[in-house]
Amino acid sequence: MPDYRDITLVVEGGVARITIARPDRYNAFRAETCEELIDAFTAAGWDRAVGVIVLTGEGDKAFCTGGDQSSHAGGYGGRGSIGLPLEELHTVIRDVPKPVIARVDGFAIGGGNVLVTCCDLAIASDRAVFGQVGPKVGSVDPGFGTAFLARVVGEKKAREIWFLCRRYTAEQALAMGLVNAVVPHAALDAEVARWCDEILALSPTALALAKRAFNADSESIRGISALGMQAVGLFYETPEAKEGVAAFREKRRPRFRGPPGAGGGGDPGQDG
Numbered sequence: 001m002p003d004y005r006d007i008t009l010v011v012e013g014g015v016a017r018i019t020i021a022r023p024d025r026y027n028a029f030r031a032e033t034c035e036e037l038i039d040a041f042t043a044a045g046w047d048r049a050v051g052v053i054v055l056t057g058e059g060d061k062a063f064c065t066g067g068d069q070s071s072h073a074g075g076y077g078g079r080g081s082i083g084l085p086l087e088e089l090h091t092v093i094r095d096v097p098k099p100v101i102a103r104v105d106g107f108a109i110g111g112g113n114v115l116v117t118c119c120d121l122a123i124a125s126d127r128a129v130f131g132q133v134g135p136k137v138g139s140v141d142p143g144f145g146t147a148f149l150a151r152v153v154g155e156k157k158a159r160e161i162w163f164l165c166r167r168y169t170a171e172q173a174l175a176m177g178l179v180n181a182v183v184p185h186a187a188l189d190a191e192v193a194r195w196c197d198e199i200l201a202l203s204p205t206a207l208a209l210a211k212r213a214f215n216a217d218s219e220s221i222r223g224i225s226a227l228g229m230q231a232v233g234l235f236y237e238t239p240e241a242k243e244g245v246a247a248f249r250e251k252r253r254p255r256f257r258g259p260p261g262a263g264g265g266g267d268p269g270q271d272g
């Protein structure tokens with residue numbers, strides 16, 4: 001296995017387990033994390049010994065909390081329109097011809113919630129917490145995290161998730177269709193193993209064809225994502241987005257409204 005720094009990949013008994021291993025950052029990802037995840041998904045996805053892939057986060061605090069705010073100063077410094085190859089990460093999760101299960105414990109927030117959305121299936125501990133925070137911190141996922149989320153949970157719910165930035169319990173995530181099952185924390189690994197065993201007993205080619213058929217219907221969102229990420233790259237250069245990052249780092253409420261230079265980040269709905 002490659003010598004990864006930010007993730008681990010373990011293949012055992014037909015299951016590839018990919019773990020984001022940055023628990024001190026609540027498993028937030030930086031550019032290197034995304035690169036390693038892309039590499040691991042590609043390796044596991046085309047390994048004939050693998051029948052199912054599990055994506056998870058190290059520790060019990062977080063599955064993943066999205067982009068690492070400590071490496072985000074108007075950009076993340078890596079590849080891709082926003083300095084993170086996120087479009088490629090979302091794409092590879094969809095493109096690998098194996099079911100991908102998100103094993104969720106703790107926070108699945110921001111880009112972490114988008115990863116849950118992109119995975120084929122999701123199984124959550126009863127103490128998992130879900131939500132989007134982009135508009136709180138000057139960011140948005142204008143692709144699978146919005147348009148595909150609407151297909152998963154419905155238009156009204158998806159808009160609520162993004163327009164209010166609330167947090168949702170695992171039971172609420174189950175009720176809206178964001179996850180497939182919720183189990184007590186202690187039973188999470190056993191439940192994930194049970195789903196993996198059931199999948200491993202099935203025809204891999206039939207599963208690959210089914211996955212590609214599901215994806216084909218939502219493939220236009222890939223184009224929306226590419227266009228949107230290009231715009232987010234420009235958004236990150238604005239005072240409004242920078243104010244969101246600064247406020248998170250300084251642990252204060254952002255001041256998004258009001259003219260730039262007068263304490264506000266600037267509001268596209270206002271003059272000045």
Ligand SMILES: CC(C)(COP(=O)(O)OP(=O)(O)OC[C@H]1O[C@@H](n2cnc3c(N)ncnc32)[C@H](O)[C@@H]1OP(=O)(O)O)[C@@H](O)C(=O)NCCC(=O)NCCSC(=O)CCC(=O)c1ccccc1C(=O)O
Nearest residue numbers: 026028065066067068069070107110111114137139140141
């Ligand atoms: C996760 C929280 C809800 C937890 O809240 P709370 O329990 O009150 O604890 P905190 O004190 O806030 O956090 C504990 C500790 O963890 C650090 N931390 C948490 N999240 C991050 C993070 N993402 N980056 C860096 N560090 C993080 C936090 O600073 C604390 O550390 P201390 O040392 O103790 O101070 C809450 O923390 C929270 O809401 N976090 C915000 C998460 C966030 O802003 N995520 C980025 C969202 S935007 C995003 O993901 C953009 C990147 C991206 O993914 C994207 C970009 C463009 C298009 C699409 C996408 C996409 O979403 O795919």
